[in-house]
Amino acid sequence: MYGQYEHTLDAKGRMNFPAKLLKELGEHFYISKSINEKCLTVYTSESWETLRDKLKGNSSKNALAVQRFIFGSACEVEPDKQGRIAIPLALRNYAEITGEVVVVGMADRAEIWQKAKWEAYMDEFDTADLDKVQELLGI
Numbered sequence: 726m727y728g729q730y731e732h733t734l735d736a737k738g739r740m741n742f743p744a745k746l747l748k749e750l751g752e753h754f755y756i757s758k759s760i761n762e763k764c765l766t767v768y769t770s771e772s773w774e775t776l777r778d779k780l781k782g783n784s785s786k787n788a789l790a791v792q793r794f795i796f797g798s799a800c801e802v803e804p805d806k807q808g809r810i811a812i813p814l815a816l817r818n819y820a821e822i823t824g825e826v827v828v829v830g831m832a833d834r835a836e837i838w839q840k841a842k843w844e845a846y847m848d849e850f851d852t853a854d855l856d857k858v859q860e861l862l863g864i
Contacts, residue, residue: 726750726830731840733825738817739809743828746835747808756812757799758819759836760791762846765812765820767802767828767835812837 730743742750746767755768768776780792798819802810812822825840838846 726832726835728830730828731825732828734812734817734822737811738814739811740826741808742804742810744808746828746830747804750835753801753803755799756802756810756816756837757795758816760794762836762838763820763842764839765816765822765837766831767837769833772833 726746726749728743728745730746732740732742734740750767750769754770755773756765757768759766776795780788780795783789798816800813800816804810817823820837820839821842822837822839827838827840827843829836829838829843
């Protein structure tokens, strides 16, 4: 999944999801709170199962905290015939999503951001840090 798409959330908490990403996500997918940022993460069924399998059976305090945070906030989503999805109120409140949103493709998943938060994040982003990160990741 790649790209950046702008959409608007309606009064019922629904939004048109990018058609290009819907094709990659399939008939149903999962949305939950993101760990690193105040946004939402959208998982394909496959990436959700991979995450679940990594955390399953690990009862360490840290793993349980992550499981509660991610799985406790998650919902399974099926787009309607118009390609709209409904985002539950608890998730909208967490990410402070109202009105305009940005959907960002992230290879095997996507993120949903409040537009103003995304713009602030991008304004603060220092591309000089990418050199260090690339080196650490070996890319």
